[in-house]
Amino acid sequence: MVAVAALMVAVAWGADLLVKMTIRRLPLSGEGTAFSLVRQCRAPLLAASASALTLAVEPSVGLTSAARGGVHHLLVLTTIASGAWLAGRLAALVVEAGLRVTVRRRDPVRARRARTQAGLLRRICQAAIALVALGAMLMTYPEVRALGTSLLASAGLAGVVAGVAAQSTLANLLAGLQLTYGDMAQIGDVVVVAGEWGTVEEITLTYVVIATWDQRRIVMPVSYFTSRPFENWSRRDPGITGTALLHLDHSAPVEELRDEFEKFLAGHKLWDGRGKAFQVVDTTPTTIVVRALMTARDGGEAFELRCQVRERMIAYLREYHPRALPRIPIGRAPGGAGSADVPRAPEQRTEPDDTPPGPRRRRRGGADSSG
Structure with missing residues (x-):
């Protein structure tokens, strides 16, 4: 056992020396180069090469028959695990290299999608590499191989059970692929989901994280976005139109x-x-509704601009045209002649308290004018 450990250390040292020599000969041009690839793969490469070479020379090491089986099995498991680590x-x-090439084109929408x-x-x-590695490691045990043979013999029942068990997982996986490659939502998009305004922060195989404006995080299943409608304010272009409504006299x-x-x-x-636009879009018996429309580069700037437009227009009206602000006429409440809470307007003529003043005044006015 000591000899095997010493051999693994020697092989790892030799592989590390080889990697260092390779790094010295490569151009140091920063991230995305062959230097970066070798540097980031150094640890898994050392582990994989050491375990694989040790497994290759293990038969020539003098081990007892009792120890040889356990050591060989351990080396096989180590080689599979380190190989999966390196492959991942x-x-x-x-x-990542393909992403850097895409981002260099300086198209923000394309960069978010990429x-x-x-x-x-x-x-x-x-996930696929880890699943294959786990299956390969389990198949090194004779008991697991026997179980696999029995499952293959009853493939129909096993397929039905596995299909039912994995239905939700597969649905989320397919929904994630549809969401991402169908260009429905990307990281950084401004969305409105279930009445909440926020930014897509993360998209995984099973869930999506929405960062709201008040720094909360909403975690929703991926299948929600493929089965229900939601608003995407920046799918093609982050620019958006904002409105501010003013109720005026x-x-x-x-x-x-x-x-x-x-x-x-x-x-x-x-x-x-x-x-931009400034339009009267509606009227009521007491006010007019004015809509101030303006465009901004994204949803956040549009919200800030709308608030500042409201503040500016209200300040201008208050300073130069205070009578243009909405006013509420105050008069006698129906059936409340003696009420002390409601101020009453000066009365021109008296009417019975149990008669609504509006319709009765119009009828009397009509009678007076006709007389």
Whole structure:
């Protein structure tokens, strides 16, 4: 056993020396180069090479027959595990290298899509490698091989049981692929899910993490996004249109307010210049509804710009046109002539307390005018 351990140390030392010599001969041009690949794969490469070479020379080491079987089995397990470790690291580095090439094109939408797809592809590759390695390690035990043979003999029943058990997992996996490669949502997208506004922070094989504006994290299953509607504010372009509603008196000077609104937007850094409008979109018996429309580069800037437009227009109205702000007429409440809580307007003529003042006044006015 000591001889095997000494052999593994010697092989690891030799492999490490070989890796160091290779690194010295490669151009040191930073991340994404062959130097970076060798450096990040150094530990799994040493483990895999040491275990594989030790396994190869193990028969020539003088071991007793009782110890040989256990040592050989341990070396096989170590070789499989270290080989899976190295394969997973290589897969991650290949995906990362492809991501760097895509991000260099400086297209933010394409970069977000590439980051999301690369992250999901890396997880799928690593999960597949780990599953294959685990199966290979289990198959080194005779009992597990016998169990596998019996399962193959009853493949119909086993397939039904496995299908039912893995239905939810497979559904989430397929939903994750559809979500990512169907370009429905990417990392960094601004979304509204279940009434919550937030940013997609992470997409895994089974769940999606949404970071809300108040620093909460909402974790939702991937299948939610493929089975229910949700809003994506930045799927193709992060630019968005924001609106601010103002309720004003009918006497409000709309043209003057429109000029002030456009003047305020022209000098504002959050307005991207794509669009603007100041329109009366509705009326009520006591007010008009004015909509101020403006565009911004993303949802966060649009929200901030809407708030500042409201503040500016209200301040302008309060300073120059205070009577244009909405007013609530105060009069006698129906059936409440003696109420001390409701101020009453000056009365022109008296009416019975049990008669609604509006319709009765119109009828009397009509009678008076006709007389």
